[in-house]
Amino acid sequence: MRKHKYVLYGLIGMPLIFVILIPLTSIYPVMSAEVPSAGELPPFAPAGMPYKQAMVLGLVNMTVLMFMILPDFIPSVIASYTFVGEKVNRQLEPLLATPTSDSELLIGKGLGAFMPAMAVTLVSFVGLMLVVDLLTFPLFGYLLLPNLLSVVVLFVYCPLVALLSVSLCVFISSKVTDVRAAMQLSAIAIFPVLAFYFLFLSGVISLDWSTLAVFALVLGLASMGLFYLSKATFRREEILTKWK
């Protein structure tokens, strides 16, 4: 980790963006600005409450949804390095010589990225909660976070998103021959979350339980599919003989 500083920077820098920068730049301006007491609400803001509160709650929900990018991004930094990084450092040959099955190798590599990603996500969420509640308590008079959406995001979506990211990155890492290429390609892990976020932002989908369930199902199935694809296409021999 010390040797690969970009991994370390990613693990520290990205949480700071999601915990401090995003709430401060999205929620704080609305909190401190003079906004009309009534008016047309944007699609992401919940109806049935005063304009400013609806705006702030809508932004908090968006921040919580955007938080899913964190467990998406962190594994991509670690997992994209797995096979290709070890090959470059010549650590793969002794590993492949052990009596470890392809599934065990893939699961092991995946867990090695999943566990730290979830640990960073959980710690970061506590930070996000503190920042959001400090900002919004004066307006609401109670703590906005944790709410039901944030609990679902943290304990259902974050693991699923991390799993999808890990599966995709391990798959990519076992196919490409260069660490940078692996990291760049792994960036596509972020697309499902961004798609969900922008569909919500534009009002195409709402945060009802059926939409959330479909999204969870898509993430779970995609992760499983990628794992089996990785397993089916994992070639020890190619990794050793064709990669330079």
Added chain:
Amino acid sequence: MIKLQGLSRNFNGTKAVDGLTFEVKEGEIFGLLGPNGAGKTTTVRMLCCLIKPTTGTAFIGGHEVGKDAMKIREIVGLLPESPGLYGELSAYRNLEFYAKLYGVPKQKREENIERFLKMLDLWKRRNNPAGTFSKGMQQKIAIVRAMVHEPKVLFLDEPTAALAPESAKIVRDFILELKRERRTIFLCTHNLYEAERLCDRVAILNTKLIALGSPAELERKSGPSKTEVQLERVSEKIVNAVRGLKNVKDVEREGNKLLVVTDDPESANPTIVETIVKQGGRVKYVTRTAHALEETYLRLVKESES
């Protein structure tokens, strides 16, 4: 313990290894010699089930390469060309990780790591990150890694290549100790002195197998050998007596030194020394003038290339 039957491997139509057939007995140190690109590493990778043969097959401990890969991986240890340690982990953690992958029970794991690290003089540095070690020390840790599950067969690819002479000696002694434990050792090396000292038998490879036998057998193939006898004083009487011996082809005199050419130095040398002593000569030392295995190796490789 190891049996190769026409083992071959092509890469994009080019033969990297061509029809190897030989056997390695249990408890034997077997040396695989050959120039760069001769197919040594490819052979080891096939035997460790890392890559598949194009044609032919091999058996390790009765298990067929390609068919019983997991069983073979359980009973072999591999030291690859590069140590490939996890630099951020300590030496101990590196070894512990691999011992766990091999399913070594905790107590045995701790015993083995301690024993082998002590044998290679690394026990005191066990908690240091492997990345801070010199190349030679990393190589020694990688040797322990290959041994941590006590495999029956150990494949060592250039084990002393990066080592200082004192470390190389420690590793050679370690290999001999493993032989005493009846482990089969398959040693790829460029170091002919090492092969001569350690190996029971050697194979010379240049894509194809070009020679196989004990170092002494291969040395004999290099033709007449020179024995150097340093005396206190050389007389004509001694020179003539040695020249008259049945196994001696020629005798040269260089000051108080005799250079005796024989076909079979191992059987001729005792008679030569005995004759010199009978003629009143006082022998200071007897030695070979050149490493005969090196001569054989160079000649055979050159012949195979032409």
